[in-house]
Amino acid sequence: MLYEICKYCHLKSAAAETLDSDELKKLERSCFQTQFAKGDLIFKQDALSANVIFIREGLVKIHIKGPEREQIIKINKGPTFLGIPTTFGDIINHYSATAITTVDVCFISNETFQQFIYSNGKFAYEILHDLCKCQLHTYNYCINHLQKQGPGRLADALLYLANEIFNDNNFLLPMTRHELGDLACCSRESVSRLLNEFKKDNIIQLEGKKITILNKELLSQISKRG
DNA sequence: GCATTAACCACAG
């Protein structure tokens, strides 16, 4: 495994950018880098939470097993921290994280992470910033799921992928229809039908897992209307 | 009641 010294790492988080060279040395000593393949479980709901995890590169889905079905809460794209709420909120993970592409991660010990937050205000600010954005996403997600119908929820999921994850109207769906259903909160059958309807109405172009949003205006309207 | 919506089931490709 390629070992990269934190100081020269080009995939640092905004928070790690605020560390001075002494702190970076400390980070190096408590940081372990590794790689996960697509489909690998990174950490598991209800298991003991041990580390802060930093995704250097790749996509990770955050999901929770509900009483009825699996729920995908969000997709995380590196470079970003992963699982801070579950690491500091409780000693048990409240959700699972699974790699949906090849993912490069660093495990950072809780103690080191905590020390930086105590001693470095800028570091703490960047972490707080991340957490707030995550919180806003969650509020939006709540409204989306509680008050919208199928088409609105799926439109929202597609816009989320295009705007937040890929920054492109044209992308390769990194998951199955079933998983997209878990994200948009509807059955896989509904996902199939709705995608085909969107295609029929020339809102999206669809070839297997390749999706191109043709009419973003209309898709946004469907998302807003519910 | 009737229409709409969406989940569930079953059966192909």
Add this chain to the structure above:
DNA sequence: CTGTGGTTAATGC
């Protein structure tokens, strides 16, 4: 894994 068709249950005119 995905698409399709029939069935069913809930909800709102």
